[in-house]
Amino acid sequence: MSGLASAAGRFAEGQLGHAVPRPRASELASLADALNHMAGELHTRIGQLQAQRGEQSTIIQSMSDGMIAMDVDQRVLTVNRAAERLLALDDRAARGRLLQEILREPELNRFVAEAIDAQGTVRGELRLQFGGGKDVEVRGEPMLDEHRQRVGVLLLVNDVTQLRRLVRIRSDFAANVSHELRTPITNIKGYVETMLDVGWDDEEQTRDFLGVIVRAADRLEAIIEDLLSLAELEQTSGPDRVGWEDVPVGLIVRSVITGFEAAAAAKSITTRDEIDAGLAVRGSHQLLEQAVGNLLSNAINYSPEGTEIVIRANAIDETTLELSVADQGPGIAPQHLPRLFERFYRVDLARSRALGGTGLGLAIVKHIALVHGGRTEVTSELGAGSVFTLVLPRA
Ligand code: ADP
Numbered sequence: 001m002s003g004l005a006s007a008a009g010r011f012a013e014g015q016l017g018h019a020v021p022r023p024r025a026s027e028l029a030s031l032a033d034a035l036n037h038m039a040g041e042l043h044t045r046i047g048q049l050q051a052q053r054g055e056q057s058t059i060i061q062s063m064s065d066g067m068i069a070m071d072v073d074q075r076v077l078t079v080n081r082a083a084e085r086l087l088a089l090d091d092r093a094a095r096g097r098l099l100q101e102i103l104r105e106p107e108l109n110r111f112v113a114e115a116i117d118a119q120g121t122v123r124g125e126l127r128l129q130f131g132g133g134k135d136v137e138v139r140g141e142p143m144l145d146e147h148r149q150r151v152g153v154l155l156l157v158n159d160v161t162q163l164r165r166l167v168r169i170r171s172d173f174a175a176n177v178s179h180e181l182r183t184p185i186t187n188i189k190g191y192v193e194t195m196l197d198v199g200w201d202d203e204e205q206t207r208d209f210l211g212v213i214v215r216a217a218d219r220l221e222a223i224i225e226d227l228l229s230l231a232e233l234e235q236t237s238g239p240d241r242v243g244w245e246d247v248p249v250g251l252i253v254r255s256v257i258t259g260f261e262a263a264a265a266a267k268s269i270t271t272r273d274e275i276d277a278g279l280a281v282r283g284s285h286q287l288l289e290q291a292v293g294n295l296l297s298n299a300i301n302y303s304p305e306g307t308e309i310v311i312r313a314n315a316i317d318e319t320t321l322e323l324s325v326a327d328q329g330p331g332i333a334p335q336h337l338p339r340l341f342e343r344f345y346r347v348d349l350a351r352s353r354a355l356g357g358t359g360l361g362l363a364i365v366k367h368i369a370l371v372h373g374g375r376t377e378v379t380s381e382l383g384a385g386s387v388f389t390l391v392l393p394r395a
Pocket of ligand 1: 298299302303327329330331332340345346347348352353356357358359360361362363386
């Protein structure tokens with residue numbers, strides 16, 4: 001009997017591995033069998049529960065949304081890894097403490113208080129102070145026990161900073177496009193209406209008006225062409241495109257220089273190239289020409305008469321080359337440099353417009369570099385000229 005009692009005691013302590021020795025008396029023997037059977041069952045059940053808990057914890061930990069579970073007093077039960085990262089919390093340090101003690105985010109704390117009082121799910125969107133102002137979507141879900149009594153709240157936090165930023169960029173872009181298109185359209189409309197009012201008997205005046213209208217239409221065309229180029233470039237992904245070839249850099253540069261010969265000559269600007277032999281880029285001949293063409297066109301447009309422009313290309317190492325356009329123009333003040341490649345960014349709007357610029361040229365150059373797996377750089381000094389550089393992978 002004492003063997004049975006001590007085995008039962010061991011089972012009660014959770015040591016389920018040792019079977020009860022089977023006594024000879026048959027009643028006691030069946031009791032021992034029953035105990036052993038029970039121990040076996042318990043062993044299996046506990047194993048299952050542990051596996052299940054492990055599985056749940058893996059799922060919770062690998063969720064990309066931040067999750068904090070807390071009881072009705074806002075005492076933290078668990079914090080998953082995404083929430084640790086997003087809110088700079090530590091699961092172990094957080095457990096058992098009040099959320100407002102470990103997290104000083106007034107808006108989020110208010111939201112949690114609201115979620116605790118609410119009947120069902122509550123949703124919101126707010127900006128965190130931590131991490132330089134992240135935008136997050138938050139959701140509070142009531143946690144219920146098996147009697148459907150509320151035992152706490154599950155807080156889910158999703159970082160939407162990137163998404164919001166993209167939406168903002170897109171709507172800024174749409175606003176910019178509308179604004180850019182409005183000016184030439186207003187011009188065209190204005191001059192046509194004037195002509196309808198005053199008639200077209202005065203041939204010289206009519207000719208002037210038509211000239212303005214044609215220039216405005218040209219401008220519309222240029223903006224739309226550049227916008228289409230950008231849209232196409234955004235859909236181009238990676239260097240596996242059909243139609244890509246090894247393009248010799250010398251060929252690109254010389255064909256661009258020839259294309260702009262007349263424009264350069266009109267301002268007595270000389271263009272020169274210094275290109276290492278044998279350099280080539282794997283990519284689209286047409287796009288690379290467009291990029292170098294935009295840089296040369298800017299250099300000619302913004303430089304004073306009689307200056308020189310030098311296009312250089314040299315290998316940086318086995319895999320990378322540098323192609324730069326250096327001018328002796330007015331240069332660009334340092335505060336403009338970080339934003340120069342943004343769409344519609346101009347240092348001097350009136351000057352750019354007068355020169356027929358769309359404000360999209362450098363954005364196109366940057367995108368062309370990107371689709372070739374490269375990047376753009378600029379160095380400039382006021383009064384001393386600018387150097388625009390394409391850094392590209394070699395063929
Ligand atoms: P834009 O059509 O106005 O030339 P870009 O995107 O090509 O548009 O260039 C953006 C702005 O950068 C220009 O408006 C101009 O202010 C400045 N910029 C570009 N290239 C040069 C250069 N070579 N020298 C001086 N300023 C330049």
